[in-house]
Amino acid sequence: MSTPPFRRILVANRGEIAVRICRSLRAMGIETVAVHSDVDGSAPHVLAADRAFNLGGRDASSSYLQVPQLLDAGCVSECDAVHPGYGFLSEDPDFARALSAVGMEFIGPDADSMEILGSKQRAKQAAKDAEVPVVPGFDRDTGDDAQMLDEARRVGFPLLIKASAGGGGKGMRLVRAEAEFLEAIAACRRESQAAFHSREMLLEKYLEPARHIEIQVLGDHHGNVVALNERECSVQRRHQKIIEEAPSPIVDTELRVQMSEAAVRLAKQVGYQNAGTVEFLVDARGSFYFLEMNTRLQVEHPVTECTTGLDLVQLQVLVAGGAKLPDLLRGRDLTPRGHAIEVRVYAEDPAQGYLPAAGVIQRVVEPCGPGVRVDSGVVSGTEIGVQFDPMISKIIVHGMDRENARQRLLAALRETAYLGISTNLDFLCRVLEQPGFIAGELSTGFLDANPELARASEPAPDLAYLAAALCGSLTPSVGRKPVAAGDAGPGTLPDVWDEGSGLRLWGQA
Amino acid sequence: MSYHRDFDREGERLAVSAQPLGEHRFRVTVGATEHEVSAWSLPDGRVRFELDGTLHEAIAVTLPDGRVHLRLGDRSWFLPRHTGRGRGHGHTADGVITAPMTGTVLSVLVVAGQPVKSTDTVAVMSAMKMEHKLTAGIDGTVAEVPVAAGATVEQGALLLRIEKADS
Known part of the structure; x- marks a missing residue:
């Protein structure tokens, strides 16, 4: 590759995505600067970068969301660009403007298109203007609930109430009958006010069963936009994606072309630059409707990378540096190759309503092998706190077809362990073996229709105790002193550990 | 081994x-x-x-x-590890008494500041229709009682902390 467009880039994020971004930058010969909170000083994402800057604070709002500190970090470390990752400030137009004001490039779309697409109402209007089909609904909220009820009757039930400024399922309610409507919209307005400082709602007809299928797009600074195929992300809990794959089991070449063209039209309509994702609902007849456009790198971007052979972070950096897409992608066949599936490993207990789990991961074992990729943000000893998203890693596999990928993923998950906290690993394995999943019969209602997948494990059989005894005999990890949060040094734990654990008994064969 | x-x-x-x-x-x-x-x-x-x-x-x-x-x-x-003959769950010798299983706290028999002997019963829990008596495990003073009778607790939750008597 020729000279990189930037000398040093600040990675304004944490966890797996910051690690993943640093890897690409490093391969490009670009220096990396990590930022961290007071408690993240030795986190994997800090060690993945060449230098680190302490933002202070403990929770997100006092650290990774602190624009003045981030600007300071970028200036002090003489960075010429910032990669925001996903979440945090990645979709904040004011952050992009603030960077631009101090002469640092924001690796993402320009602030104006972010602003348009960040408002569900303006985004929907842009989609209509670009002749992209939208979900039937109502998007001119005046704040009058009685009027909204009239509009709701016109749209028809079931419908979704969504916060115009929202995302991630906050300020969103499914309303199946008219009688529930007023209570639901009041709750949505409260949630949205608290989360997004906005009470504006929109109504959307609820399509069921529908699939969540999205198109990855990439725009350069010269008006070119390319679509990099679809990802299917229908397996969701509470509007949070859990399993994503590419290509979609139901998208044929014709539908792919139609959806890709629609996504490119929308991106061009708003002058979109850099990586973005146009989300659609696809109904049983194969009709698709625009949902929203995410103006950042998505969590699930690796399945696109596997099936196209591209490095999206590298491309983001190159287009941000002014490269032209026709030069970057000339001669490349972008038809999806093979099949890729990603699972998100969360620190949570699916049997308790996906309650987030907190604690120290005592032991990490991650899989590897042909077609297996792990984007992880944890190591043995990492403490999972309640102040950040409970996703700990993503396990991605690439196979020659969907069934091959599914089997590789199951084998990979059997090799995976995050010991010390509850995770959704068992749950993910059950989903991957569910007949409907195997057949590719997915919809956003998949998990609601299969609640048994989230059940608690059956009581441990004798085999489990036998396995525990063998692990205790053969591996030092069972009797080893556990890792304490933030300090794994000896002597920090009560002496009783030796007295109370199997360790003392080892000598008494 | x-x-x-x-x-x-x-x-x-x-x-x-x-x-x-x-x-x-x-x-x-x-x-x-x-x-x-x-x-x-x-x-x-x-x-x-x-x-x-x-x-x-x-x-x-x-x-x-x-x-x-x-x-x-x-x-x-x-x-979970067995609580042993009336011993508390977990590391009783450091005075940290945790719930041996998910269940209900039937009664707490001590208050913060109270001196206890290692064999004293300090709390009673119920799970699976069985009662479990939890003993202090060490001689000392009750430092902390974050739960009250009637509370439902998760396995491993902190029930009581006892500060070791100086000896």
Whole structure:
């Protein structure tokens, strides 16, 4: 590759995505600067970068969301660009403007298109203007609930109430009958006010069963936009994606072309630059409707990378540096190759309503092998706190077809362990073996229709105790002193550990 | 190395032990049942074993609260340690008394600041329709009682902390 467009880039994020971004930058010969909170000083994402800057604070709002500190970090470390990752400030137009004001490039779309697409109402209007089909609904909220009820009757039930400024399922309610409507919209307005400082709602007809299928797009600074195929992300809990794959089991070449063209039209309509994702609902007849456009790198971007052979972070950096897409992608066949599936490993207990789990991961074992990729943000000893998203890693596999990928993923998950906290690993394995999943019969209602997948494990059989005894005999990890949060040094734990654990008994064969 | 541990299976003590018999062979006892198995440790810390002609892979660690977190194939369990004859769950000798299982606190018999003897019953829990008496474990003073009678607690939750008497 020729000279990189930037000398040093600040990675304004944490966890797996910051690690993943640093890897690409490093391969490009670009220096990396990590930022961290007071408690993240030795986190994997800090060690993945060449230098680190302490933002202070403990929770997100006092650290990774602190624009003045981030600007300071970028200036002090003489960075010429910032990669925001996903979440945090990645979709904040004011952050992009603030960077631009101090002469640092924001690796993402320009602030104006972010602003348009960040408002569900303006985004929907842009989609209509670009002749992209939208979900039937109502998007001119005046704040009058009685009027909204009239509009709701016109749209028809079931419908979704969504916060115009929202995302991630906050300020969103499914309303199946008219009688529930007023209570639901009041709750949505409260949630949205608290989360997004906005009470504006929109109504959307609820399509069921529908699939969540999205198109990855990439725009350069010269008006070119390319679509990099679809990802299917229908397996969701509470509007949070859990399993994503590419290509979609139901998208044929014709539908792919139609959806890709629609996504490119929308991106061009708003002058979109850099990586973005146009989300659609696809109904049983194969009709698709625009949902929203995410103006950042998505969590699930690796399945696109596997099936196209591209490095999206590298491309983001190159287009941000002014490269032209026709030069970057000339001669490349972008038809999806093979099949890729990603699972998100969360620190949570699916049997308790996906309650987030907190604690120290005592032991990490991650899989590897042909077609297996792990984007992880944890190591043995990492403490999972309640102040950040409970996703700990993503396990991605690439196979020659969907069934091959599914089997590789199951084998990979059997090799995976995050010991010390509850995770959704068992749950993910059950989903991957569910007949409907195997057949590719997915919809956003998949998990609601299969609640048994989230059940608690059956009581441990004798085999489990036998396995525990063998692990205790053969591996030092069972009797080893556990890792304490933030300090794994000896002597920090009560002496009783030796007295109370199997360790003392080892000598008494 | 040989291994022995008393697990708590639904409120009952389950004695589990493994004795090496020679090259990769072990005699494993789970309660009253004895098995002879072959087992090998893998480079990533997992253990592969063969039982009745079937291969299994597992990895486990013992957690600070005394539970063993086990992953076996595509399933995982937290296996609690047996509380022992009236002893509290977890590390009683450091005065930290945690819930041996998820259940209800029936009564708390002490208050913060109260001196206790190691054999004193300090709280009673109920789970699976069985009562479990928790004893202080050490001589000292009750430092902290974050729960009250009637509370539902998760396995491993802190019930009481006792500060060791100076001696």
